[in-house]
Amino acid sequence: MMVSQRPSEVSTSAHERVYRTLRSRIMYGEIAPGQALTLRGIGREFEVSMTPARESVRRLVAEGALFLSSSGRVSTPELSNERIEELAALRALIEVELASRALPRAHMALIDRLQGINMTVAEMISKRDAVGYIRANLEFHRALYLRAQAPAMLAMAETVWLQMGPTMRALYGRLRRTEPPRNHKLIIAALKAGDEPGLRLAVRSDVTQGLRMLAG
Amino acid sequence: MMVSQRPSEVSTSAHERVYRTLRSRIMYGEIAPGQALTLRGIGREFEVSMTPARESVRRLVAEGALFLSSSGRVSTPELSNERIEELAALRALIEVELASRALPRAHMALIDRLQGINMTVAEMISKRDAVGYIRANLEFHRALYLRAQAPAMLAMAETVWLQMGPTMRALYGRLRRTEPPRNHKLIIAALKAGDEPGLRLAVRSDVTQGLRMLAG
DNA sequence: CATGAGCAGATGTGATCACATAGACCTATG
DNA sequence: CATAGGTCTATGTGATCACATCTGCTCATG
Structure with missing residues (x-):
């Protein structure tokens, strides 16, 4: 059970780093509308567990940056x-x-x-x-x-x-x-x-x- | 290990219920400015684990309804x-x-x-x-x-x-x-x-x- | 008596696991 | 050949645990 595997990055929390990166990508149009994201995929990319991935996604959903389907899947919004x-x-x-x-x-x-x-x-x-x-x-x-x-x-x-x-x-x-x-x-x-x-x-x-x- | 202990409330997720209740309390002034909240305290009150409590709090922080101190403690904001x-x-x-x-x-x-x-x-x-x-x-x-x-x-x-x-x-x-x-x-x-x-x-x-x- | 060091409890963070379910693919049947 | 049903994988949810750190209190010392 590895718990704190990256002592070099103690300055800011993992979910903060994930959040900032995703937010930047979304705000600057690096992700197309309707693009799907998965918690495990985010975790894999940023080398974190699902927990920080979930918190980042929740935060972005709360800000309207991501759309949460009724089944819980997240994607960038396709605006009318x-x-x-x-x-x-x-x-x-x-x-x-x-x-x-x-x-x-x-x-x-x-x-x-x-x-x-x-x-x-x-x-x-x-x-x-x-x-x-x-x-x-x-x-x-x-x-x-x-x-x-x-x-x-x-x-x-x-x-x-x-x-x-x-x-x-x-x-x-x-x-x-x-x-x-x-x-x-x-x-x-x-x-x-x-x-x-x-x-x-x-x-x-x-x-x-x-x-x-x-x-x- | 109890996993799904309330089959009666499958309609909406636990974190949604916690979120709605807290949001309502904050919006309608039931909580004084500067009041501190803890994840375990929220979990205890709503009979959920820390996970839904954390997601609710994160969401409310993202909306500016709660203030997150540098050490991670959450409280209602005291506005200048x-x-x-x-x-x-x-x-x-x-x-x-x-x-x-x-x-x-x-x-x-x-x-x-x-x-x-x-x-x-x-x-x-x-x-x-x-x-x-x-x-x-x-x-x-x-x-x-x-x-x-x-x-x-x-x-x-x-x-x-x-x-x-x-x-x-x-x-x-x-x-x-x-x-x-x-x-x-x-x-x-x-x-x-x-x-x-x-x-x-x-x-x-x-x-x-x-x-x-x-x-x- | 005031102040600071240290200790113990409380608290947030992240990892991991069990479980339910949605979505996709595959097969069998009309 | 099309479609319906079933199975299997992928995915989200919530619980629990280990750990680091912050907070507050106690006690000793000046």
Whole structure:
């Protein structure tokens, strides 16, 4: 009976490590919608028993990142169009507020950082790297919202991102256009100008743009 | 070794039952802020092993209903004033949207039901029953928002309620006033009149009123 | 009397096992 | 050949145990 087989990783619990990895995969669209997961499979991959695997999965289910069927099987969710519309509306509500709260605190260093991230976004688009694009895009938003000093709101926004992760991958996968992120430039311009209405509009447009892609 | 000791309750899993009960207690303010919980204690109370207790707790931690200390001990959260302000702002954002979406679908049957619930709210206030008040008040809101046909948004709103549960109890516990729910009447009036701006304002006022109580 | 060291009990974590059941595959029968 | 039934494997659930660590209390010492 081996009990504590990896003394090198005492810094953080096993289920935390599993949870973080799975969460990252889901949020950044590395897993397709409807993909099934098993506790024993997770345990095998991360070299842990079923216990930490179960706790990670439970946590992700609670956050809406995973779907639990009536028989207990877990998979990434396949969102209906209505659900996608709701989540996009939530993003708009919460992220517009976060951006608005960040505006008075947004100094030049932040704007520089956003422009840097934006170059990565453009690069990922040109490479047609869906996962890289999602990651860079969310990093852009997170960098801005961190300035709002509103951790509960940011957590809510991230929960929405998490729920949309697999769907975003599917959406961007069928994306043909190779245009640079226009709305991001509008966001940066509004930040520079201290233009709150403009910022709110730009964020709202950016966040709901994926929805139009769905309808079109 | 006893494995399946309660064949009568096969309808829903043990951890689900534990989760629902704990969630209800927290949301409706039956547990004070900072109250500690133990896995073995939960297991003893619900006559289950630590496993379902752990899963329930993990789930509630993921929803922000419970706080996990660095040493792994769990307790209900003690919210800072900044955190309370954020959560109230989130309520305002999400619930105003939910009310707005419910408005076109709000028929007479709903209004009757809301008025009925409102009588319970007034009764709980007069009895100074904090838990009963919180329960009736949230039932009022939930009844309205269910009409919005927006499950993801409603789930978000409920998560915020859950996070505020213990704090609401503490807040309303120190409440002296015995006034009937004025904002609820404004909500009902706006629903009757089909007055969307009035509805949005009334919901926003109702949801942020507790905050004023805190400041005062 | 105050303070700190040490001990004992309580608590969380992860592994493992027994069991029930769902899903898949295979076979037999119409 | 299609379909229904059965079997077998895979999977989730919950109980239990071993272990590490945290907490609180006690007692000795300054």
